[in-house]
Amino acid sequence: MAEQLQQLEMGNIRISNDVVSKIAGMAALETPGIAAMSGGLSEGWAKRLSGKNVQKGVTVEVGQLEAAVDLRIIVLYETPIHEVCRMLQQNVREAVESMTGLRIVEVNVKVEGVAFKNDEIA
Numbered sequence: 001m002a003e004q005l006q007q008l009e010m011g012n013i014r015i016s017n018d019v020v021s022k023i024a025g026m027a028a029l030e031t032p033g034i035a036a037m038s039g040g041l042s043e044g045w046a047k048r049l050s051g052k053n054v055q056k057g058v059t060v061e062v063g064q065l066e067a068a069v070d071l072r073i074i075v076l077y078e079t080p081i082h083e084v085c086r087m088l089q090q091n092v093r094e095a096v097e098s099m100t101g102l103r104i105v106e107v108n109v110k111v112e113g114v115a116f117k118n119d120e121i122a
Contacts, residue, residue: 088109
């Protein structure tokens with residue numbers, strides 16, 4: 001309890017939605033079996049993640065102590081989708097919690113497509 005009070009006396013820390021989105025997107029990129037993040041219909045069928053558009057396919061809600069993450073993904077063909085999604089949820093949770101100190105209450109995953117390894121995802 002004393003530690004909690006001491007933190008409050010030092011001031012507030014706020015982490016923006018963009019920061020959490022970027023961390024979640026990078027964690028998604030590092031998950032085996034993920035071909036790309038889906039940009040949604042308005043952004044085209046799918047966009048491959050790179051450094052500057054890492055937030056595509058990621059939506060977050062950040063509170064003072066907790067956050068929720070929604071991901072739209074394209075998985076690689078012949079990978080067990082349920083296993084890839086569970087690993088993705090775990091990777092995103094661990095990355096965001098360890099880097100921000102926020103508690104992740106949920107990581108929702110929507111699989112919007114399947115891609116072959118040699119497919120060009122535009």
